[in-house]
Amino acid sequence: MQIPTLIDAIANRFEVPPLIKLTVAGVTEDVPPMLDLSYEELGSKLVNFAWSRNVIMEFRIIPSSYADGFSSLIEQLRVQHLVYAESGEALVINCHMMLHYIPEETLSDFPGSKSNPYSYESSCSSMSSFRTTFLKSLRSLDPTIVVLVDEDADLTSNSLESRLRSAFNYLWIPFDAVDTFLPRGSKQRQWYEADVCWKIMNLIAHEGLQRVERLEPKIQWIQRMRNADFRGISFAEDAISEVKTMLDEHAAGWGLKKEDDDLVLTWKGHNVVFASAWLPV
Incomplete structure (x- = not known):
C-alpha cells in the first residue's frame, strides 16, 4: 500500500x-x-x-x-x-x-x-x-x-514475567481493533488473529535467538x-x-x-x- x-x-x-x-x-x-x-x-x-x-x-x-x-x-x-x-x-x-x-x-x-x-x-x-x-x-x-x-x-525483557506483563498491556489492542472492524469467522479476521497468536507464542515459548x-x-x-x-x-x-x-x-x-x-x-x-x-x- x-x-x-x-x-x-x-x-x-x-x-x-x-x-x-x-x-x-x-x-x-x-x-x-x-x-x-x-x-x-x-x-x-x-x-x-x-x-x-x-x-x-x-x-x-x-x-x-x-x-x-x-x-x-x-x-x-x-x-x-x-x-x-x-x-x-x-x-x-x-x-x-x-x-x-x-x-x-x-x-x-x-x-x-x-x-x-x-x-x-x-x-x-x-x-x-x-x-x-x-x-x-x-x-x-x-x-x-x-x-x-x-x-x-x-517485549525485549529476558524475564518471562515482564514480557507477559508488557504483552498483556499491548496485545489487547489488536484483538479490540479486530472486533471493531472484522466480522467473526471471516478469512481476514482468521489471518489477523493468527498473526497475533504467533506473537504470543513467540514471546512465551522461545528464549535467546529462538525468540524471533x-x-x-x-x-x-x-x-x-x-x-x-x-x-x-x-x-x-x-x-x-x-x-x-x-x-x-x-x-x-x-x-x-x-x-x-x-x-x-x-x-x-x-x-x-x-x-x-x-x-x-
Missing part, C-alpha cells in the same frame, strides 16, 4: 517520467504477516502500476535474513552501484516493521559464526549487537533519508538512531493533515498524534505504531 501511494505522489510532481529504483529485502525466513504473493509477483504488480502512472520503476530483490542483521542486503547495497548521486538520485531507506526481527545479541553470540558478517565495517566490533551494527552500517551508506516505522511496545520478534519502544529506537549518528526531522504538516483526514473518514477509533518530531498511531488513545524520519549527522 505504501509504494502505490508514493508512486501517485511522485507522478503528480514531474512532467518528465521519474525513475524509482525499489530494492527489497527478500526475507528468507517465514515470519508473519505472510503475504499470499511472491516477491516477483509483487514487483510485477508495482512496476505495472507505476507504468500506468507514467513512472518508470526498477524492482530488485536481494535475498537476506534478519538473523544476521540483513548483512547480505547491506553488502549488496554497498558493492552494487544502485544510486547515482551525481545524477540527482536519492537513497531512501525505509525500515518498516522489520528491525524488531534483528537479534539483540552481540555478533560474538551468533551460533556457528567464526567471522563477523559485517567484517567490512571497521567500526563494528564483535561485542556490538546486531541492531547497533545494522544501524551503523546504514549510516555508512550515507543515505539521503531513513524512515523508521515500528510498533511502540517493549522483540519489540522495542520508540524511545529506545530514537536513542539507537542518535547513537548511529542520525538526527530526527519532522514530517510536513500537509502530510500529517492528510493522514488524519484518512483516519477520520475510514478508521474510527484510530488516531494520530505528534510527539516531538515523530508521529504516533493510536488506538483509543493508546500508542500502537510510531513513524520517524532521520538524516545523517
Whole structure:
C-alpha cells in the first residue's frame, strides 16, 4: 500500500517520467504477516502500476535474513552501484516493521559464526549487537533519508514475567481493533488473529535467538538512531493533515498524534505504531 501511494505522489510532481529504483529485502525466513504473493509477483504488480502512472520503476530483490542483521542486503547495497548521486538520485531507506526481527545479541553470540558478517565495517566490533551494527552500517551508506516505522511496545525483557506483563498491556489492542472492524469467522479476521497468536507464542515459548520478534519502544529506537549518528526531522504538516483526514473518514477509533518530531498511531488513545524520519549527522 505504501509504494502505490508514493508512486501517485511522485507522478503528480514531474512532467518528465521519474525513475524509482525499489530494492527489497527478500526475507528468507517465514515470519508473519505472510503475504499470499511472491516477491516477483509483487514487483510485477508495482512496476505495472507505476507504468500506468507514467513512472518508470526498477524492482530488485536481494535475498537476506534478519538473523544476521540483513548483512547480505547491506553488502549488496554497498558493492552494487544502485544510486547515482551525481545524477540527482536519492537513497531512501525505509525500515518498516522489520528491525524488531534483528537479534539483540552481540555478533560474538551468533551460533556457528567464526567471522563477523559485517567484517567490512571497521567500526563494528564483535561485542556490538546486531541492531547497533545494522544501524551503523546504514549510516555508512550515507543515505539521503531513513524512515523508521515500528510498533511502540517493549517485549525485549529476558524475564518471562515482564514480557507477559508488557504483552498483556499491548496485545489487547489488536484483538479490540479486530472486533471493531472484522466480522467473526471471516478469512481476514482468521489471518489477523493468527498473526497475533504467533506473537504470543513467540514471546512465551522461545528464549535467546529462538525468540524471533522483540519489540522495542520508540524511545529506545530514537536513542539507537542518535547513537548511529542520525538526527530526527519532522514530517510536513500537509502530510500529517492528510493522514488524519484518512483516519477520520475510514478508521474510527484510530488516531494520530505528534510527539516531538515523530508521529504516533493510536488506538483509543493508546500508542500502537510510531513513524520517524532521520538524516545523517
